[in-house]
Amino acid sequence: MSKSNVVSHLKQKKINEVLSTGKRMDGRSLEEYRPLIIKSDVLAKSEGSAEVKLGKTHLMVGVKVGTGTPFEDTPDEGVMMTNAEFTPIAHPSWEPGPPNEDSIELARVVDRGLRSAEILDTNELNIISGKLVHIVFIDFYILNYDGNLIDACGAGAIAALLKAKKPVYEIKKGEPVLTDKKVPLTIRKKPIPVSVIKIGDNFILDPNADEEEVMDVRLTITFDEDGNICTMQKSGSAGLTTDEIKKCINIAKAKAPEIRAKTMETMQ
Amino acid sequence: MSATFQNRELVIPGDIIYEGRIRTGENTYRNQDVVIATRLGLVNYVKDTVSVIALQGSFNPMVGDLVIGEVKDIELGEWVVDIGGQIEASLSIPDAVDQPYQSSFDMTRVLDIGDTIIAKVVDLDRRKTPILSILGSGLGKVNKGFLFRISPIKIPRLIGKKGSMINMIIKETGCRVVIGQNGLVLIDGSNREKEEIVIKVIEKVNQEAHISGLTNRVQEFLKKLKEEKN
Amino acid sequence: MSKRTSKKKQWIRVDGRQYNELREVKIESGVLPNADGSAYIEMGRNKIICGVFGPREMHPKHMAKPNEAVLKCRYHMAPFSVDPRRSPAPSRRDQEITMVMRFALEPAVFLERYPRSSIDIYVEILEADGGTRCASINAASVALVDAGIPMKDLVSACAVGKIDDRLIVDLGDYEDKKGQSDLPLAYMPKLEKVTLLQMDGIMKTEEVEEAIKLAIDGCKQIYEIQREALKKKYGIDKTKMEEDTPDEDDAGDTTEVTEQ
Numbered sequence: 001m002s003k004s005n006v007v008s009h010l011k012q013k014k015i016n017e018v019l020s021t022g023k024r025m026d027g028r029s030l031e032e033y034r035p036l037i038i039k040s041d042v043l044a045k046s047e048g049s050a051e052v053k054l055g056k057t058h059l060m061v062g063v064k065v066g067t068g069t070p071f072e073d074t075p076d077e078g079v080m081m082t083n084a085e086f087t088p089i090a091h092p093s094w095e096p097g098p099p100n101e102d103s104i105e106l107a108r109v110v111d112r113g114l115r116s117a118e119i120l121d122t123n124e125l126n127i128i129s130g131k132l133v134h135i136v137f138i139d140f141y142i143l144n145y146d147g148n149l150i151d152a153c154g155a156g157a158i159a160a161l162l163k164a165k166k167p168v169y170e171i172k173k174g175e176p177v178l179t180d181k182k183v184p185l186t187i188r189k190k191p192i193p194v195s196v197i198k199i200g201d202n203f204i205l206d207p208n209a210d211e212e213e214v215m216d217v218r219l220t221i222t223f224d225e226d227g228n229i230c231t232m233q234k235s236g237s238a239g240l241t242t243d244e245i246k247k248c249i250n251i252a253k254a255k256a257p258e259i260r261a262k263t264m265e266t267m268q
Numbered sequence: 269m270s271a272t273f274q275n276r277e278l279v280i281p282g283d284i285i286y287e288g289r290i291r292t293g294e295n296t297y298r299n300q301d302v303v304i305a306t307r308l309g310l311v312n313y314v315k316d317t318v319s320v321i322a323l324q325g326s327f328n329p330m331v332g333d334l335v336i337g338e339v340k341d342i343e344l345g346e347w348v349v350d351i352g353g354q355i356e357a358s359l360s361i362p363d364a365v366d367q368p369y370q371s372s373f374d375m376t377r378v379l380d381i382g383d384t385i386i387a388k389v390v391d392l393d394r395r396k397t398p399i400l401s402i403l404g405s406g407l408g409k410v411n412k413g414f415l416f417r418i419s420p421i422k423i424p425r426l427i428g429k430k431g432s433m434i435n436m437i438i439k440e441t442g443c444r445v446v447i448g449q450n451g452l453v454l455i456d457g458s459n460r461e462k463e464e465i466v467i468k469v470i471e472k473v474n475q476e477a478h479i480s481g482l483t484n485r486v487q488e489f490l491k492k493l494k495e496e497k498n
Numbered sequence: 499m500s501k502r503t504s505k506k507k508q509w510i511r512v513d514g515r516q517y518n519e520l521r522e523v524k525i526e527s528g529v530l531p532n533a534d535g536s537a538y539i540e541m542g543r544n545k546i547i548c549g550v551f552g553p554r555e556m557h558p559k560h561m562a563k564p565n566e567a568v569l570k571c572r573y574h575m576a577p578f579s580v581d582p583r584r585s586p587a588p589s590r591r592d593q594e595i596t597m598v599m600r601f602a603l604e605p606a607v608f609l610e611r612y613p614r615s616s617i618d619i620y621v622e623i624l625e626a627d628g629g630t631r632c633a634s635i636n637a638a639s640v641a642l643v644d645a646g647i648p649m650k651d652l653v654s655a656c657a658v659g660k661i662d663d664r665l666i667v668d669l670g671d672y673e674d675k676k677g678q679s680d681l682p683l684a685y686m687p688k689l690e691k692v693t694l695l696q697m698d699g700i701m702k703t704e705e706v707e708e709a710i711k712l713a714i715d716g717c718k719q720i721y722e723i724q725r726e727a728l729k730k731k732y733g734i735d736k737t738k739m740e741e742d743t744p745d746e747d748d749a750g751d752t753t754e755v756t757e758q
Contacts, residue, residue, distance in 0.1 A: 025414070056532075
């Protein structure tokens with residue numbers, strides 16, 4: 001991630017040493033997640049929102065439903081936009097400024113998962129064909145960084161969207177009129193990204209910041225509830241063999257339902 | 269001429285902690301006839317001095333400090349070392365190897381970027397850059413163990429009077445523990461369970477440094493942890 | 499019956515507050531594990547989080563001052579903090595608030611203790627409900643203390659406005675937008691100095707004088723809440739340290755003992 005690009009040799013050695021015993025520095029097993037806590041509807045000015053804590057990783061998801069003109073090639077479809085903000089409070093090495101490649105990757109990988117799963121009914125977001133559609137903005141706002149942002153944001157996006165409501169427009173004499181009514185968005189799927197990290201010869205899930213610092217490569221795989229893969233992203237400058245890719249897919253596939261269930265459960 | 273708080277009462281910056289003439293100690297300043305706290309901490313009235321034992325604060329390097337740092341960069345004839353202070357420290361070749369500087373000298377063979385060192389602050393230059401040395405026993409590159417970070421202000425409590433606290437931890441766990449004044453603690457044990465006990469104890473000291481009876485509580489805590497493991 | 503008549507006579511604000519009554523204020527310190535100091539504030543429906551880093555190496559280095567630390571501030575609003583959604587890029591308004599916030603906090607900090615370094619204060623507005631600059635200053639002040647930055651005093655901030663020709667303390671969003679004027683003010687309660695003063699709209703000279711007085715009264719109330727928030731983190735007050743508290747000679751001690 002966008003912290004100091006110096007990797008501590010001591011940290012690298014120790015993390016590998018402990019991993020070789022089948023454990024991690026914080027005592028977790030290799031495929032164990034940290035506690036995931038999601039609170040939804042935490043922000044009154046957003047149409048949907050969620051506060052996500054995954055260990056010490058802490059972030060907010062805000063869903064705003066606005067309006068705008070549709071794209072020319074899809075005149076009767078609403079628009080979904082995803083954005084991630086790496087705030088400088090989240091980590092000592094994060095500087096204020098325009099989005100960097102890490103925050104753009106985060107937003108795009110989560111976005112692709114949601115989009116590929118066709119989570120929103122874009123036709124439902126149409127108000128007047130060719131003129132006015134709903135735009136659903138999903139903003140990730142990172143407050144404290146301790147690794148595994150993609151998985152945390154992915155789960156948070158589902159939680160926020162499930163509670164999100166869109167304002168209802170009535171068409172009077174061809175003109176849109178905003179009513180007081182708000183209805184929930186139709187959520188068709190619940191895609192969940194699971195990132196598998198390779199450190200040395202070990203594959204682990206839910207890395208913290210130290211583990212991400214020393215990781216060789218990451219493969220994020222997003223699954224819908226039918227077990228279909230909606231999105232993949234390989235990140236980090238090392239290679240993976242086809243066997244390793246299969247292994248990552250199997251690990252992630254086994255974990256995705258658990259994270260989805262956890263996401264739904266913590267929202268109660 | 270009087271104290272305005274009880275001894276060891278919690279004060280915050282701006283609190284008037286003494287009215288009248290008295291010597292001003294750490295974390296205080298004088299404003300005309302009163303002494304004011306500059307940091308959150310416990311006010312300490314000792315004889316003719318008033319000071320505040322700070323509960324929060326950053327590392328302020330001083331000559332003689334033992335520190336643990338990470339090599340961030342290599343410049344002409346010197347390593348740039350992050351020791352967590354407000355200014356990055358500098359380690360030059362004569363302070364790292366017992367030989368004079370030569371332009372052909374491959375510095376990465378001694379220390380590379382990403383290496384961790386135990387060093388001593390031997391000087392502060394005109395611009396207050398800490399000058400480090402790794403010549404001396406116990407100093408140099410760290411090859412084993414891991415670092416644990418606590419608030420630098422709690423370091424004296426972790427050491428204890430004449431090393432009583434840290435010696436107890438070392439004795440009870442058998443781990444190698446090196447304390448840097450900059451808040452970094454190097455821990456290296458023969459197994460992970462012992463190291464985890466050390467981490468838990470250090471965390472306890474970090475959180476409860478300001479509450480009385482620390483040494484006794486840590487002693488009991490250590491005993492309990494060791495029994496759990498057995 | 500009598501109750502109703504008295505209510506009729508009494509002028510009440512949109513949210514039922516008295517003219518000099520603050521919104522509910524909640525402050526918590528030490529909320530961000532990665533920051534050196536932090537604070538979270540809810541002031542009415544404002545939700546603001548502040549992180550402080552430093553004193554640390556100044557980046558870029560040429561911006562450092564040889565004689566003192568640079569106080570870097572940033573006031574930033576989350577895209578979802580307002581309606582409709584806003585762009586996350588800083589606006590002219592954000593930059594001005596950043597600056598006045600720095601001016602409000604600088605007088606309270608011993609910058610001269612840390613030459614060549616920077617102290618960074620980052621404020622993130624998660625939800626805006628009128629008076630974000632004052633709430634931000636209140637949070638930043640607590641976060642600075644939490645970071646252990648040496649300070650002369652806390653800084654407390656509160657706005658006074660005018661609506662229906664009446665002065666009111668701590669404007670909410672509605673009052674902010676519909677009111678006739680707005681006067682945000684920050685104050686160092688122990689040193690009795692005003693460190694932020696702005697105003698827009700129309701007020702008579704006497705009204706401004708009265709407004710400043712009301713704002714300072716508001717700041718004093720905020721100060722007590724800041725103070726409690728800082729103390730709360732350390733549990734009970736009047737905590738006694740044990741006898742073997744390291745004295746100054748011990749503080750410089752370093753011990754290294756290795757496994758025998």
